[in-house]
Amino acid sequence: MNQTISISLSNPRRASASRDLLMLEQRGWRPYTGYVTAANAVAFLGRMLYGEETDNNWSERTDCGMTGEDMVTGIFAYPAYPDLAYQIAASYGILSEGVREEIEQEEVLQFSLEDEASTKYPSQGIISAEPLGDLYDAGGGIVPIPAISIEQDKVTLSRAVYGSIRITYRVLRDTYILTVTRRDPETTVENFYSSVAYAWYDGGGDWLTVEAPPGADEFDSECGWSSGLGSATWPDDEHNRPVSSGADRRIVIEYCSGVVWSDKTWETFES
Amino acid sequence: MTTQSLSIALTGQDTGADTALERFVRLENWAWKMEAQYANYYDLYQMLTGARGGVSAWTYVPADCPISVQDGVVTVALPFYSYPSSFDFSYSVSTSIGTLGEPTRISEAREFDLVLDHATRIVLPYAVEAPSLEWQSPAFDRDWRVTDQPTITVEGNNSLRLSHACWGVVRLKCLAQGYLHTVQIRLVKQTTEEDENGDLNTTGYKIENLACSATAAWQSLPDEAGNTELETEVLEVEVPRCVEDYLATCEDGLPVMDVIGPDGKSKTVVYYSTCTGNIIHTTHNA
Numbered sequence: 232m233n234q235t236i237s238i239s240l241s242n243p244r245r246a247s248a249s250r251d252l253l254m255l256e257q258r259g260w261r262p263y264t265g266y267v268t269a270a271n272a273v274a275f276l277g278r279m280l281y282g283e284e285t286d287n288n289w290s291e292r293t294d295c296g297m298t299g300e301d302m303v304t305g306i307f308a309y310p311a312y313p314d315l316a317y318q319i320a321a322s323y324g325i326l327s328e329g330v331r332e333e334i335e336q337e338e339v340l341q342f343s344l345e346d347e348a349s350t351k352y353p354s355q356g357i358i359s360a361e362p363l364g365d366l367y368d369a370g371g372g373i374v375p376i377p378a379i380s381i382e383q384d385k386v387t388l389s390r391a392v393y394g395s396i397r398i399t400y401r402v403l404r405d406t407y408i409l410t411v412t413r414r415d416p417e418t419t420v421e422n423f424y425s426s427v428a429y430a431w432y433d434g435g436g437d438w439l440t441v442e443a444p445p446g447a448d449e450f451d452s453e454c455g456w457s458s459g460l461g462s463a464t465w466p467d468d469e470h471n472r473p474v475s476s477g478a479d480r481r482i483v484i485e486y487c488s489g490v491v492w493s494d495k496t497w498e499t500f501e502s
Numbered sequence: 503m504t505t506q507s508l509s510i511a512l513t514g515q516d517t518g519a520d521t522a523l524e525r526f527v528r529l530e531n532w533a534w535k536m537e538a539q540y541a542n543y544y545d546l547y548q549m550l551t552g553a554r555g556g557v558s559a560w561t562y563v564p565a566d567c568p569i570s571v572q573d574g575v576v577t578v579a580l581p582f583y584s585y586p587s588s589f590d591f592s593y594s595v596s597t598s599i600g601t602l603g604e605p606t607r608i609s610e611a612r613e614f615d616l617v618l619d620h621a622t623r624i625v626l627p628y629a630v631e632a633p634s635l636e637w638q639s640p641a642f643d644r645d646w647r648v649t650d651q652p653t654i655t656v657e658g659n660n661s662l663r664l665s666h667a668c669w670g671v672v673r674l675k676c677l678a679q680g681y682l683h684t685v686q687i688r689l690v691k692q693t694t695e696e697d698e699n700g701d702l703n704t705t706g707y708k709i710e711n712l713a714c715s716a717t718a719a720w721q722s723l724p725d726e727a728g729n730t731e732l733e734t735e736v737l738e739v740e741v742p743r744c745v746e747d748y749l750a751t752c753e754d755g756l757p758v759m760d761v762i763g764p765d766g767k768s769k770t771v772v773y774y775s776t777c778t779g780n781i782i783h784t785t786h787n788a
Binding site for chain 1: 535536537540541542543546547550611612613614615617638639642645646669671675
């Protein structure tokens with residue numbers, strides 16, 4: 232987990248509405264990144280118990296969010312208009328060239344007798360709008376959906392209403408690939424992959440703390456495995472608690488495949 | 503509840519009251535590793551090979567999971583830190599449950615990115631020794647124009663002073679000064695047994711929703727009239743998932759397994775302990 236501490240006197244993160252022309256966002260890690268999922272476990276046991284062949288590298292079955300030794304993630308920049316000239320950088324790591332695309336974004340906006348709302352991303356234009364349920368005016372009367380205009384992230388209705396409106400709008404998005412190489416463990420204590428992405432233009436900018444995938448510092452690209460220090464304990468009432476027995480049994484199992492090589496029992500007799 | 507009082511003076515440090523602008527104690531959870539909280543292939547392999555060797559997989563405790571079972575008593579050891587803003591005042595640490603052991607004075611190497619978000623003074627999360635700073639970005643003014651990087655000086659031993667405000671990223675390396683505390687919580691497992699009348703009786707504590715809070719308390723700096731007041735910091739001590747999972751399997755020790763008889767109508771109900779696998783009780787319904 233990255234640790235970045237941000238302290239501010241006011242709230243300068245988004246400088247001001249008029250200058251708020253660029254927004255940064257990190258592409259989210261897929262669910263279960265860094266974890267052994269139930270499906271992973273079933274596949275692993277299938278191989279161990281029944282010799283099911285799938286692939287030979289168990290760590291590859293778990294999505295560690297890493298590419299080899301590097302953390303690779305997507306950084307999205309959303310400019311308010313196509314000609315916005317901005318620069319982007321990261322405090323640590325290498326950013327690729329940006330790839331621009333126009334995407335459709337869907338949002339549900341809530342109005343409580345208001346005629347304005349904000350979208351999450353700066354808009355390039357509205358595609359559609361539909362009320363979710365009825366819309367009401369100040370007197371409680373049902374009203375048709377008012378005319379909607381949108382500029383950057385500001386949505387304006389022709390009249391104040393109470394209700395929800397789902398809108399679909401166009402968003403300009405530049406995608407950058409950030410590659411972060413693990414810091415030298417000889418000189419680094421923790422937060423091996425931490426980085427801050429920032430972008431700026433004439434008069435404003437935005438930044439974000441890059442989130443590393445879960446367990447990145449701990450496992451690197453081997454998130455499915457551990458250092459292997461687990462141990463067995465035997466509660467008093469454990470019915471399989473080892474006891475002195477009249478036989479010794481030795482089972483030899485091949486470590487990687489789990490195939491039982493031999494299983495021998497030697498009877499021992501008390502003299 | 504157990505309480506400890508702590509007061510240790512650092513030597514060679516500028517911790518005088520005249521430089522102390524504020525006084526606080528920050529509590530911080532132990533950073534549990536993922537391998538202590540979530541099963542991985544190694545754990546599965548150990549449980550599988552154990553089961554093949556005749557040892558129940560229930561007995562396996564993942565690496566670094568702070569739980570032990572002895573004589574029917576589950577002991578959970580939960581560490582946490584306290585970081586005072588300086589070492590020239592006393593404070594107490596207590597926990598809502600469990601027994602606090604003797605604290606250990608620590609000086610841990612820490613390293614993190616610090617975003618200078620137009621502040622001219624930054625209070626660090628702990629008192630530090632041997633701090634070093636390295637710029638990771640240019641400095642920007644409020645209009646995001648590149649500006650001179652300010653001079654950064656360490657004030658007291660717990661804050662940074664910048665010669666002028668800017669946005670920028672610096673990497674701070676330091677030795678964090680504080681204490682490591684460990685609270686030991688002993689729990690008697692809840693078990694269900696059949697008595698001589700054939701009734702099921704449950705004994706022991708129900709060990710679910712384990713929650714422990716730690717509180718640090720200290721006297722504030724005197725105000726203009728010389729008055730002080732008691733200030734506190736509370737931390738919900740993090741319980742690793744492996745502990746919760748272990749305790750959850752022993753929550754009531756009474757899951758039910760139904761078996762339909764050979765005639766397709768009669769039903770056998772088997773009660774067994776999820777902790778041990780032992781059959782506790784069996785009933786037959788025609």
